[in-house]
Amino acid sequence: MKQEETSLEGALDSLEQIVEVLEDGKMSLEESLELYERGMKLVSLCQSRLQNAEKRIECLTGELPSDLS
Amino acid sequence: MTQIFTVTELNSRISDRLEGDLRLHDLWARGEVSNYIHHRSGHRYFTLKDREAQISCVLFRSNGGALDFEMNDGKNVLVYGDVTVYRPQGRVQLVARGIKQDEGLGFRHLQLEALKEKLAAEGLFAPERKRPLPRYPERIGIVTSPQGAALRDVLRTLGNYPARIILSPAQVQGEEAEKSIAAALLALRGRSDLIIVCRGGGSTEDLWCFNSEMVARAIFASDAPVISAVGHETDVTVADHVADARAATPTAAAKMAVPDLEEVQEALKYTKVRMMRALWTTLERAEDRLGHLQHVLSARRMYSLARDSRQRLDYLSQRLEGAEAGRLKSHKSRLELLAGRLGAVGPQETLQRGYAIARSGKGLIIKAEDVRPGEDIELILYQGRLRCRVLECRNDEEAML
Numbered sequence: 379m380k381q382e383e384t385s386l387e388g389a390l391d392s393l394e395q396i397v398e399v400l401e402d403g404k405m406s407l408e409e410s411l412e413l414y415e416r417g418m419k420l421v422s423l424c425q426s427r428l429q430n431a432e433k434r435i436e437c438l439t440g441e442l443p444s445d446l447s
Numbered sequence: 448m449t450q451i452f453t454v455t456e457l458n459s460r461i462s463d464r465l466e467g468d469l470r471l472h473d474l475w476a477r478g479e480v481s482n483y484i485h486h487r488s489g490h491r492y493f494t495l496k497d498r499e500a501q502i503s504c505v506l507f508r509s510n511g512g513a514l515d516f517e518m519n520d521g522k523n524v525l526v527y528g529d530v531t532v533y534r535p536q537g538r539v540q541l542v543a544r545g546i547k548q549d550e551g552l553g554f555r556h557l558q559l560e561a562l563k564e565k566l567a568a569e570g571l572f573a574p575e576r577k578r579p580l581p582r583y584p585e586r587i588g589i590v591t592s593p594q595g596a597a598l599r600d601v602l603r604t605l606g607n608y609p610a611r612i613i614l615s616p617a618q619v620q621g622e623e624a625e626k627s628i629a630a631a632l633l634a635l636r637g638r639s640d641l642i643i644v645c646r647g648g649g650s651t652e653d654l655w656c657f658n659s660e661m662v663a664r665a666i667f668a669s670d671a672p673v674i675s676a677v678g679h680e681t682d683v684t685v686a687d688h689v690a691d692a693r694a695a696t697p698t699a700a701a702k703m704a705v706p707d708l709e710e711v712q713e714a715l716k717y718t719k720v721r722m723m724r725a726l727w728t729t730l731e732r733a734e735d736r737l738g739h740l741q742h743v744l745s746a747r748r749m750y751s752l753a754r755d756s757r758q759r760l761d762y763l764s765q766r767l768e769g770a771e772a773g774r775l776k777s778h779k780s781r782l783e784l785l786a787g788r789l790g791a792v793g794p795q796e797t798l799q800r801g802y803a804i805a806r807s808g809k810g811l812i813i814k815a816e817d818v819r820p821g822e823d824i825e826l827i828l829y830q831g832r833l834r835c836r837v838l839e840c841r842n843d844e845e846a847m848l
Contacts, residue, residue, distance in 0.1 A: 387581060387582055396722070397718055397721050400725035401721065421715055425712070425715055427609055428609060434611045436613055437616065438616070
């Protein structure tokens, strides 16, 4: 997987491109299948990123107020 | 002699002293309105100030009719009234009996306008300079007070969105606020994809630090797009003008900063459907193509079959022609042969020797009884024929030569 696809934005951008190419329908069946598989992987990557969201709050100058940490 | 007062006694004494001074009655004071509050009770409270000092003012409801203009912060006014002491708080205040609008803008207001003009001329407010906000920020910097309600509003609204949230604490009120905000912005350099600078509602005074040139330049210099959310809907500061986006409130800023999680999930589901549909279409197209190829292929086969057959036909017909010709030839030679043999057994040579062939209408005449007297017969000679009539039919041996 490419570097930019590890970020949510990168993954969603790649996904958008993949869908467009797929919908364009100019690829061979084999290429389309490959793209489709890659797209599905990206979808689950995005979904897991969205679902495993734990809030990570940090403070640049030391301790967070107790109600936030 | 030292006298010990109770606080009540002290405030009474001050009050008596001030309120007894005729010079502090029926006076006019000039200044700029700030912290203006039109209380539910109908009384109006505000601070009258100039560059150096300020004094609390109140216009009681009973005197409210004396206003012939819209009061608001920043307005320059002339206040007519009396100085009194609000004893419970020991506060000196100006009780207004009438307020007039002072023509001309307040000094601070003028300063602010000058700053805005300067920054605008430098292009700090230019719309084309504003950077687009990232759609899915991974790191969100927040510049605000760690104790403020604004921070809590922002965090609550960001909810479960999967991003690192980096708080860069700042004082958002008071003397040191502008330096503090500028420093907090600088501290986020290289650490965030998006920055929210925010502060909850407050008086014009409280929000003033967001009108500072230092803060404006720090926002402008930020390497990440900045959303500014200062005070309430109606408060628009210089920071709001410079920021890449302005939100009316900290909550609105957080909403602006991240996409709606459910929407993203929905979009992902839809993307899945789109991909499946597209793949399906590709499959169908491939199938169609296959069908077409099959068709073309079989047509081609038919064609080549037909061509083969034609060749075979040509070949056969050639052979046939050859065979026919051969057969004809052999017929001809056989015919000649037969003609030769026929010639050998024919009557011509016999006729040459003086014999004749006799025949009647019924055929050859072999015996006398084949004809009757008076019947016409034909005699075929070697050369020519004779027509004859029978005179007599004798069936005896003498007739034979």
